[in-house]
Amino acid sequence: MQALVIVAHGSHLNPDSSTPTYDHADTIREVGAFDEVRTGFWKEEPSIREVLRTVESDEVYVVPLFISEGYFTEQVIPRELRLDGWDVADWDSDGLSATHVTLPAEDVPEKTVHYCGPVGTHEAMTDVIVRRAESVTEDPNVGDGFGLAVVGHGTERNENSAKAIEYHAQRVRDMDRFDEVQALYMDEEPEVDDVTDYFDADDIVVVPLFVADGFHTQEDIPEDMGLTDDYRTGYDVPTEVDSHRIWYAGAVGTEGLMADVVLERAADAGADIGDALEVVRERTRKTPLAGD
Amino acid sequence: MADYIDALVEAAEDDVVSLDGLYVTTRDNGYRLETPDKSRDSLSEATLRDVLSDYDEYVTNWYFWSRAVGESSPQRRAFLRWVEGADAEDQSVPARYDALRDGIEREWGQLLVTATLGDDGQRRYELRHVDEADREGDDLDTYHEPLAARQLATYDEKGRYRPLKSGTNLAGGWVFPDLDGRDLVETVETFYPASVPNWYREREGTLDVEHWVDTIGRQTGMYSVVETWNRGDGHEHVNWVAESCCDDSQCVKRREWQYDDETDLDVDGGDGAFPCREPCSLVIAASRKWTRLEGENAQTYEFELTPSEKEQLEAIVDAVADDRTDEIREADVYEGANRYRARFLRAKLFDDDGNLCGVPTEDES
Numbered sequence: 001m002q003a004l005v006i007v008a009h010g011s012h013l014n015p016d017s018s019t020p021t022y023d024h025a026d027t028i029r030e031v032g033a034f035d036e037v038r039t040g041f042w043k044e045e046p047s048i049r050e051v052l053r054t055v056e057s058d059e060v061y062v063v064p065l066f067i068s069e070g071y072f073t074e075q076v077i078p079r080e081l082r083l084d085g086w087d088v089a090d091w092d093s094d095g096l097s098a099t100h101v102t103l104p105a106e107d108v109p110e111k112t113v114h115y116c117g118p119v120g121t122h123e124a125m126t127d128v129i130v131r132r133a134e135s136v137t138e139d140p141n142v143g144d145g146f147g148l149a150v151v152g153h154g155t156e157r158n159e160n161s162a163k164a165i166e167y168h169a170q171r172v173r174d175m176d177r178f179d180e181v182q183a184l185y186m187d188e189e190p191e192v193d194d195v196t197d198y199f200d201a202d203d204i205v206v207v208p209l210f211v212a213d214g215f216h217t218q219e220d221i222p223e224d225m226g227l228t229d230d231y232r233t234g235y236d237v238p239t240e241v242d243s244h245r246i247w248y249a250g251a252v253g254t255e256g257l258m259a260d261v262v263l264e265r266a267a268d269a270g271a272d273i274g275d276a277l278e279v280v281r282e283r284t285r286k287t288p289l290a291g292d
Numbered sequence: 293m294a295d296y297i298d299a300l301v302e303a304a305e306d307d308v309v310s311l312d313g314l315y316v317t318t319r320d321n322g323y324r325l326e327t328p329d330k331s332r333d334s335l336s337e338a339t340l341r342d343v344l345s346d347y348d349e350y351v352t353n354w355y356f357w358s359r360a361v362g363e364s365s366p367q368r369r370a371f372l373r374w375v376e377g378a379d380a381e382d383q384s385v386p387a388r389y390d391a392l393r394d395g396i397e398r399e400w401g402q403l404l405v406t407a408t409l410g411d412d413g414q415r416r417y418e419l420r421h422v423d424e425a426d427r428e429g430d431d432l433d434t435y436h437e438p439l440a441a442r443q444l445a446t447y448d449e450k451g452r453y454r455p456l457k458s459g460t461n462l463a464g465g466w467v468f469p470d471l472d473g474r475d476l477v478e479t480v481e482t483f484y485p486a487s488v489p490n491w492y493r494e495r496e497g498t499l500d501v502e503h504w505v506d507t508i509g510r511q512t513g514m515y516s517v518v519e520t521w522n523r524g525d526g527h528e529h530v531n532w533v534a535e536s537c538c539d540d541s542q543c544v545k546r547r548e549w550q551y552d553d554e555t556d557l558d559v560d561g562g563d564g565a566f567p568c569r570e571p572c573s574l575v576i577a578a579s580r581k582w583t584r585l586e587g588e589n590a591q592t593y594e595f596e597l598t599p600s601e602k603e604q605l606e607a608i609v610d611a612v613a614d615d616r617t618d619e620i621r622e623a624d625v626y627e628g629a630n631r632y633r634a635r636f637l638r639a640k641l642f643d644d645d646g647n648l649c650g651v652p653t654e655d656e657s
Contacts, residue, residue, distance in 0.1 A: 012455040012574060015446055022442060043573050045457045046485035050569075053489040054481065056365050075512060107500075 001057035003036040004028060004266055007048050007077055008065040008211065010041030017212045018044055020253045021065050027259035027284060033276035048080035052108045060113045061266040065211050067120030069098050070158040082106040083115055095160040096121045096167055100269035114269040119261040120164050120209060126171040131257040133205040136237060136249040140287040143177035147201035151192050151208040151221060154185035165209055193224045196242040203245045211253035222248060256284030296355040297344050301337060311357060312378060312385050314350040328384055349389045352413025360414065361473055367492035368477045376407045400565050401484050401544035402462040417476040421464035432467040438478035445483050456574050457484055458545045491566040502570035504530050505552040515576055521583040527551035535559045537575050595649045604628035604637060
């Protein structure tokens, strides 16, 4: 038997924090690729400390629903899972390239744990950013005449955070699909506050590379970009700012296709998932394909 | 019935069948059958089948536990057996079946499980809020999918987010009327994650309790500061934490963690059905705040209060701590924590900056 365990941050204050984790777990559960799909949280229950004991399967694939490599993926999660012999060097990562390690866990010595890199640094995440742009514009072919901004925290708390933003921005650029692609940050230059300064295109899709909607994506960024003076009053999509139309997408992690990245991570670590990737890609599409 | 007997006879050919007072084995001279009130030896297979048909409750009981539940998850099996008291040695299978026909009830946190008999000894389980034991099922919203419990567990009666699944504020108004064993455990585990595995480990004597000192000691980042709250001279601060957060009035888990493995806390761990094995993330997050607050030095302030004003301040703290503010009626001015009473106190005693009796928090001299 094989199990998928999605681990995420969660929140004591905001019920929306865990929503994407549950949604993606449900999507994957429905395709039946794993005998069990479980979730564990730093701030909610079951805790990451106790999640492995909720699993019956002997092969366990743990996928962190985090955007970048850093404190949580390198220290907190391995410690809380009690991964035996964990050494971050085993990931042999440049900050973007962690795939997986296979280790026993002290908590469940009879099981084999495949601890995967975070979803945010997987190349498939680029497709989720593009899918998010399609969803928010309700246009499966969005690109022509549009700019795309990928927004992250910046390096203040974690240098790898910016690496992930740059990485995906470059990959979207390489698709040659959008007129312009720009990485923007909340706490450093180029800042998301000045989003319209960085684009010539009239239409700009703004996709924050965050797992869940919360304070940053629902309050800070909309106010910083001038979509609204007060987040509580909401904003339109698109909203006109400085003669540009801003299509603000909210956290990329809420996009259904994120389930695909979770599956990719587990498959890269050796999980047998059959045709689940194809099924999930289709099921999570909200906009009809051209010709449909 | 014949299918169950077939399965049992087949099982007895391979191995000894022994469960809940039923014992069947093969010997050179035929089968041996034992129940608490009867034993027969040297039975041919045909006679064994014949005799077993008179013991259908033993047979279906064996079938349920060995085939429907099985051994694949020892913790699920143990929980389901606990639910119906199957391990009580003083009760025979027929007596347990009688009890199941009436419904056997068990409480698990704020959940009430009722086990009953379905067809051919299959068990059916109903799950509802413990405070709604007497409500008609028709008055409750009906659910069948275990994961529906996720939403039910997320918000309290007033629609507020519940950060702690084991908080004592589980909302009611719902029922899972007809779950099988697997779905019962899934549903229970959705309401109270990891409660069954931790309870099982405790029963097996392998629960990994991690005491305050150990749990705080492994914290890093923003929570590493909590360790500085332990100053090597007592554990009174942790008593206060446990009294604040872990009391039965606040959390349905039974606190098993102590200060360290040599020092028990002085407050009661509670009577919960399932254990709490270490300070949870909510306790740690709150303790971070308390670590900061308790780092302050005490100061002497001088306030002038009437005796009733002093008692009123105490009543307000009590009302908030016991979550009773909503229960105090708007016009009940006899309650110190009544809104009008509190507003009067503020109007009289606070200055424009919100200082009690006009006394500034920081010494301005």
